[in-house]
Amino acid sequence: xxxxxxxxxxxxxxxxxxxxxxxxxxxxxxxxxxxxxxxxxxxxxxxxxxxxxxxxxxxxxxxxxxxxxxxxxxxxxxxxxxxxxxxxxxxxxxxxxxxxxxxxxxxxxxxxxxxxxxxxx
Amino acid sequence: xxxxxxxxxxxxxxxxxxxxxxxxxxxxxxxxxxxxxxxxxxxxxxxxxxxxxxxxxxxxxxxxxxxxxxxxxxxxxxxxxxxxxxxxxxxxxxxxxxxxxxxxxxxx
Numbered sequence: 374x375x376x377x378x379x380x381x382x383x384x385x386x387x388x389x390x391x392x393x394x395x396x397x398x399x400x401x402x403x404x405x406x407x408x409x410x411x412x413x414x415x416x417x418x419x420x421x422x423x424x425x426x427x428x429x430x431x432x433x434x435x436x437x438x439x440x441x442x443x444x445x446x447x448x449x450x451x452x453x454x455x456x457x458x459x460x461x462x463x464x465x466x467x468x469x470x471x472x473x474x475x476x477x478x479x480x481x482x483x484x485x486x487x488x489x490x491x492x493x494x
Numbered sequence: 495x496x497x498x499x500x501x502x503x504x505x506x507x508x509x510x511x512x513x514x515x516x517x518x519x520x521x522x523x524x525x526x527x528x529x530x531x532x533x534x535x536x537x538x539x540x541x542x543x544x545x546x547x548x549x550x551x552x553x554x555x556x557x558x559x560x561x562x563x564x565x566x567x568x569x570x571x572x573x574x575x576x577x578x579x580x581x582x583x584x585x586x587x588x589x590x591x592x593x594x595x596x597x598x599x600x601x602x
Contacts, residue, residue: 408591410537410593417580417593417594417595417596418531418582418593418596420590420591420592420593432589434590468537470537474525474543474584477524477525477586478584479584480527480539480582481527481529481537481539481582482542482548483536483539485536486536487536
């Protein structure tokens with residue numbers, strides 16, 4: 374069974390750093406792009422960044438470029454999302470998801486269970 | 495960048511058919527995918543490539559896509575279908591995924 378299991382909830386203060394993880398199992402990790410999606414209270418899903426674990430080719434949404442860093446560890450079949458200096462506006466639920474398809478026909482499946490990040494002083 | 499427009503909310507009585515639309519410029523030329531999201535749970539793919547269903551998704555879920563509107567239809571709606579639904583495409587111009595704003599389905 375293909376599964377993405379994310380790390381637990383994080384509670385941080387503004388200015389702190391954090392790195393959340395997404396561990397994949399049930400498929401060859403290096404064969405698929407994997408990405409992160411944000412869900413803020415009262416808002417919709419927002420794509421943040423994707424990475425191909427085979428060569429760490431990365432792409433960022435313009436909205437998140439420079440704000441977060443995506444990475445992957447082939448040896449651990451895990452993808453990561455990190456912030457170097459959190460803001461209160463980063464408070465949200467973050468999901469990882471595997472990308473399926475090819476060319477211009479690409480969708481997300483499956484999804485991780487989500488990691489809530491709370492940033493508050 | 496490419497924009498997908500969904501109605502914020504749709505209400506339907508149990509047993510009826512819910513139709514959730516996703517508007518975009520010539521969206522019929524793109525492949526549309528739909529996700530169901532219940533609070534506290536991971537989003538779930540319910541339709542991909544306009545009208546295909548992943549294994550385990552009931553036949554009650556179906557999709558169509560033409561011209562400027564894609565539609566997710568849920569027949570014989572049940573209380574358990576109450577959730578947020580999001581459409582998604584891949585924008586070839588910007589080479590990135592795009593999500594619609596989401597539609598909250600309420601079962602009356």
